[in-house]
Amino acid sequence: MIDKIEIVVRGGNGGDGLMSFRREKYIPFGGPDGGNGGNGGNVFIVTDSSLLDLSLLKQKREFIAESGHGGGKGSKHGKKGMDLSIPVPIGTMIYIRTESGEDKPLADMVISGEKVLVAKGGRGGLGNVHFATGANQVPRLAGKGELGEEYQIYLELKLVTDMCLIGYPNSGKSTLLSAITEARPRIADYPFTTRQPVLGVIRGSRRDFVVAEIPALTKGAYVNKGLGHEFLRHVERTKLLVYLLDSASPTIVEDFTRLNEELATYRPDLCQKAKIIAVNKVDMPQVKSRLRDMKQSLNHLDMPLLFISALDGQGITEFVTRAIEMVGLMSEGGQEVSPPVLTVFHPKPKK
Ligand SMILES: Nc1nc2c(ncn2[C@@H]2O[C@H](COP(=O)(O)OP(=O)(O)OP(=O)(O)O)[C@@H](O)[C@H]2O)c(=O)[nH]1
Ligand SMILES: [Mg+2]
Structure with missing residues (x-):
């Protein structure tokens, strides 16, 4: 891109x-x-x-x-x-x-x-x-x-999108994007497979919704570590931030907090955007026994929370419905961050 x-x-x-x-x-x-x-x-x-x-x-x-x-x-x-x-x-x-x-x-x-x-x-x-x-x-x-x-x-x-999928490497952003849109980004089990933002479109009955996968963030993305910083500006004009967490991670709450800190350090007002947490890979057998505990600890964050499997489709319909509903609410409620007003500048032509 x-x-x-x-x-x-x-x-x-x-x-x-x-x-x-x-x-x-x-x-x-x-x-x-x-x-x-x-x-x-x-x-x-x-x-x-x-x-x-x-x-x-x-x-x-x-x-x-x-x-x-x-x-x-x-x-x-x-x-x-x-x-x-x-x-x-x-x-x-x-x-x-x-x-x-x-x-x-x-x-x-x-x-x-x-x-x-x-x-x-x-x-x-x-x-x-x-x-x-x-x-x-x-x-x-x-x-x-x-x-x-x-x-x-x-x-x-600076992309203008309805929602951005953000998360750590391998959390399943590309798999989710290909499950909900016609986009076909590369999917692989090694980190930083996606090195450029990828766009996809969810076809809605009244309008389409543009979804972006932002290359994975790493600790220190805001100081230009990994790829994230280069692309964080594409998050600035999205309506909804989708935090995609990997349920196999033993530190899932910290994962969310660190991601949030990463964004806040880049631009504090990003944290004021509407957010949804999607916990991915719930199909994995080793995750099933931990789901209740995970739910409890994430519920403390008081944020829309969904458990999904981008791979086998569990919870995907609910996720899309909820995300579209939130984007729709924002478009009607005017919560959307309005584009910055820039002064129009007319320099003198070169002699
Ligand atoms: N079991 C299971 N595996 C998944 C799921 N979603 C993604 N994966 C696997 O996780 C690995 C990484 O998936 P990607 O979709 O490439 O992850 P990503 O977040 O886009 O990764 P980067 O672009 O490298 O940051 C792949 O091997 C996927 O098959 C899921 O819901 N369940
Ligand atoms: Mg990817």
């Missing part, structure tokens, strides 16, 4: 104005008739809900809109250059690099079809028709088209 990328955007140059004079039979001094050049095309960034990451932009790092056409004879305006739209997934944050090398936030694209102007095309030059005055009826000059704006843009994706 490509979730960070740097690109260069350039508006099209303005077309040049034309210097020309009307020359026709029987009209000996026809006067100036050079038209204006067309404006250069603009570059926009547009959200496309069918995209999951920024990989579409990997091959081509420079995006240049079409230049305006030159002005024509007979005071004809040159054609405007075509605009260029760069598609990005929902959840993309746009930063623009200033001359001092700082990345300033420009927009946070959280709505489908949202469009932001990132580089304006240059204005077309004036044709010599515009320079005619009483004193100068034969203007031998015309305007050159302006250069389009050029910027270096940094794009960073």
Whole structure:
């Protein structure tokens, strides 16, 4: 998954104005008739809900809109250059690099079809028709088209999902994701099988729900140990955190507490999100005798608690129903963390 990328955007140059004079039979001094050049095309960034990451932009790092056409004879305006739209997934944050090398936030694209102007095309030059005055009826000059704006843009994706599956390595996140969605991540009994976030969709009757598996957290993920830290930012905009615990672990309550601490250290407000605990692998024979004790000790946490087996399907229907219900409640109740309000920044174009 490509979730960070740097690109260069350039508006099209303005077309040049034309210097020309009307020359026709029987009209000996026809006067100036050079038209204006067309404006250069603009570059926009547009959200496309069918995209999951920024990989579409990997091959081509420079995006240049079409230049305006030159002005024509007979005071004809040159054609405007075509605009260029760069598609990005929902959840993309746009930063623009200033001359001092700082990345300033420009927009946070959280709505489908949202469009932001990132580089304006240059204005077309004036044709010599515009320079005619009483004193100068034969203007031998015309305007050159302006250069389009050029910027270096940094794009960073922060997934916008309904729920994120988080947990320690091997807890069964990928198995659960493949049990509840059509996603088919790699499943294996060694740690860190999943090295990138994986998305899946639960098809609901009224709407679909996007589920992400976040690569496993380890102790110290927030200080960049293991893979977790790199991907914790994808948790920021989810509605529901699913803590997936391995029932075979002898320290299941501590597992939860440590996971929670890991998130809190990264960003304290993450702990305020709605949470559900799913205890996985309850099909394992050695777990069955411990289930009652486990239930009792986890009940103290006072949180929605479900016992499941992602492998044989036990408790999965209840889990999905409960999770969707919680996500639905949040969408209606407005508990959802609203996207940060960013100031729209319009730097001066490069000279
Ligand atoms: N018995 C049993 N095994 C399970 C269950 N869920 C997952 N497993 C097994 O646990 C191992 C790890 O499963 P994954 O789904 O890859 O776990 P993960 O959390 O995605 O692992 P990482 O991506 O490495 O963090 C695999 O061998 C699975 O077959 C379950 O409900 N019961
Ligand atoms: Mg996995």
